[in-house]
Amino acid sequence: MIEAAKIWNEPNNKSHWDIQLDPDWARFAETAIAAGKAIRSAHSSLPRVLGGISPIDPAFINNMQARGVLDHVDAVAVHGFPLDWNLWKIDEWPAKLAEIQALVALPVWVTEVGVSSFGADEVQAWGLRRTTELLNGRTPRVHWYSLYDLPTAWEATTRHKEAEGSSYYRHFHMGLLREDGTPKAAAELFPQYASAIGLCQWFHFEDHRLGEAVRWLRRLGVRHLRTGLSWADSFRPDALAWFDRQMEALAEFDVTVTFCFTPEHRGIAPHHTSPPLDVNEFADFCAGMIARYCARTGVAETRPASMEPTLCAP
Structure with missing residues (x-):
């Protein structure tokens, strides 16, 4: 069941949105507003979440608020990886979350948080335990990143690749499971925390891991899952058949479903991080996916003040 629609992924991160083409995020704001309106037109009450920001940046949230974006979403999201990429300590999580909560009247979700096993599996296991302790009860939703390690034959979505040194290679060690599917120490711990924390797993087009991933999600006791549907992938042959599967x-x-990634031929520049030529094309994609996979229609439902998400059946 779909519980929320997320508009883009890490829009304030140059690896996911071309900041050189949109240095003040004015084009992103137009894109997000168009998507928010389209999702609402497709479903009367499904929560819309502004793409998880990374780094956690109050100035970006103030920018979005000034441009009217927060009038068209029902929650904002943050991402944090203090043991791998961020320049702050893991014990600062409550303060980092509170920094954004103080700026907005909307709920603040943590839609990606994780620790790599780059140095040691035990570090990741400790990080899972400590993160859950720090965030439990402070936010309506937390998603651990991720279920699987990124296969070494694939590329991480980041600008400078191997030139980033160990920062790049940590991308390949974020999973509870290794590339071959064997569990790490954190996977053994995860069922203890499954009531408090969900998972995030991106599936590539026609991803061979899908069936086994579902079996692992059940085994781990996962209820809340975040994944994505790629606008860029929607132009591939048989894209809808893959999305349906x-x-x-x-x-x-x-499921919190994230909509992002620009088709090369529909961007201002020919790459997946480019702002779209026509923001309404991205909005139409979002609305079409919600209409296809979220069957509930009709009278809008009233969401309680706690913003417990309204579920819809695919």
């Missing part, structure tokens, strides 16, 4: 496989979980 992915969403059907994940139907038993409460």
Whole structure:
């Protein structure tokens, strides 16, 4: 079941949004507003979440608020990786979260948090335990990143690749499971925390891991899952068949679906981080996916003040 629609992923990170083409994020604001309106037109009450920001930057949230973006979403999200990429300590999580909560009247979700096993599996296991302790009860939703390690034959979505040194290679060690599917120490711990923390797992087009991933999600006791549907992938042959297979496989979980990635031929520049030429094309993609996979329609439902997400059946 779909519990929320997320608009883009890390829009304030140059690896996911071309800041050189949109240095003040004015184009992103137009994109997010158009998507927020389109999702609302497709479903009367499904929560819309502003793409998780990384780094956690109050100035970016103030920018979005000034441009009217927060009038068209129901929550904002943050991402944090203090043991791998951020320049702050893990014990600062409550303060980092409170910094954004103080700026907005909306709930603040943590839609990606994680610790790599780059140095040692035990570090990741400790990080899972400590992160859950720090965030439990402070936010409506937390998603651990991720279920699987990124396969070494694939590329991490980042600008400078191997030139980033160990920062780049840490991307390949974020999973509870290794590339071959064997569990790490953190996977053994995760079921203890599954009631408090969900998972994030991106599936590539026609991802061979989908079936086994579902079996692991069940085994780990996962209820809340975050994944993505790529606008860029929607132009591939048989894209809808893959999207249907992915969403059907994940139907038993409460899914936050993230919409992002620009098709090369629909961007201002020919790459997936480019602002779209026409923001309404991205908005139409979002609305179409919600209409296809979220069947509930009709009278809008009233969400309680706690913003417990309204679920819809795919």
